[in-house]
C-alpha cells in the first residue's frame with residue numbers, strides 16, 4: 533500500500549484501520565485486519581479501546597514493531613495532565629513507544645499541551661507528534677510557539693467536506709493530511725452519490741474505494757473503519773487503479789464545506805468536551 537514520508541523522516545502507512553466505537557466484540561475484525569495487510573491502527577484515549585488494540589496485536593501474532601500505532605490526547609487531559617495521559621496510553625497499549633501521538637482537538641490549552649508533546653518526543657517515547665482537528669489558526673499558533681512542526685493533522689475529510697484551503701496550507705508547511713471519517717461515518721448520501729457511483733462503475737470499483745482513492749490521489753492518508761472482513765479487504769484494494777484529472781475535477785464539485793456540531797470552530801463543543809472523560 534505504501535507510505536507517506538512524514539516531515540521527520542518517519543513513514544506513515546497510507547491506509548490505517550480506524551477503530552472508533554470498536555469494542556471487545558470486534559476483536560476478530562481487528563485481528564483479521566492485522567493479519568491481512570493493515571499496518572496502521574488509529575485509536576485514541578477517548579475511544580476507550582487502547583487495551584483492546586494491545587490484546588489484538590498480541591493475538592494476531594504480528595510483531596509490535598511492524599504496526600504503526602496512532603493514539604490521541606483527549607480534551608480533558610490538556611495542560612498539566614498531558615504527561616500522565618500519555619503514560620496511561622502507553623500502559624493500556626502495552627508498549628514502550630507510540631508511533632504517532634496527536635492532540636485530539638484544539639481544546640483551550642492546546643499550545644501548553646503541544647510543548648509537552650515536544651518534550652515527550654525529545655525523550656524518544658514517540659516517533660512522531662501531530663495534531664487533529666486543527667484549523668489554520670491553531671496550526672499557526674503551534675508553529676509560532678513551538679519548535680517542532682506537527683508531522684500530521686488528522687481532519688474530517690470526505691468528498692462533501694474537502695477542506696481545500698486547510699489542505700493547501702498543510703502541504704505548504706509539510707504537515708501530512710490524514711482524513712478521518714473518509715466515508716462521512718457511513719453517510720448513505722455519499723455512497724449513493726451519482727458522480728461517485730458512475731466513476732466507481734467505470735473502474736469496476738465500489739463507491740467506497742473511489743472515496744479512498746480520491747484521498748490517495750491528493751496524497752492524503754485514510755483511516756476507514758470497518759468490522760467486516762470483506763469490506764476491510766476492499767478498503768485496501770485501492771492501489772490498482774487511479775482517477776483521471778477529469779474525475780478529480782468532477783469530485784471537487786461535490787464539496788459542500790458543511791461541518792456538523794462536532795467541529796473545531798465550535799467553541800462550545802471544545803469547552804464542553806474538556807469535561808468529558
Ligand SMILES: NC(=O)c1ccc[n+]([C@@H]2O[C@H](COP(=O)([O-])OP(=O)(O)OC[C@H]3O[C@@H](n4cnc5c(N)ncnc54)[C@H](OP(=O)(O)O)[C@@H]3O)[C@@H](O)[C@H]2O)c1
Nearest residue numbers: 550551552712713714715716717718740756757758759763
Ligand atoms: N480525529 C478525530 O477527531 C476523529 C473523529 C472521527 C473519526 N476518527 C477516526 O476515523 C476513523 C473512521 O471514521 P468513522 O469510524 O467515523 O467512519 P468511516 O470510516 O467514515 O465510516 C465507517 C462506516 O462505513 C462502513 N464501511 C466501511 N467500509 C465500507 C465499504 N467498503 N463499503 C461500504 N461501507 C463501508 C462501516 O460499516 P462496517 O463497519 O459494517 O463495515 C461504517 O458504518 C475512526 O474509526 C477513527 O479512528 C477520528
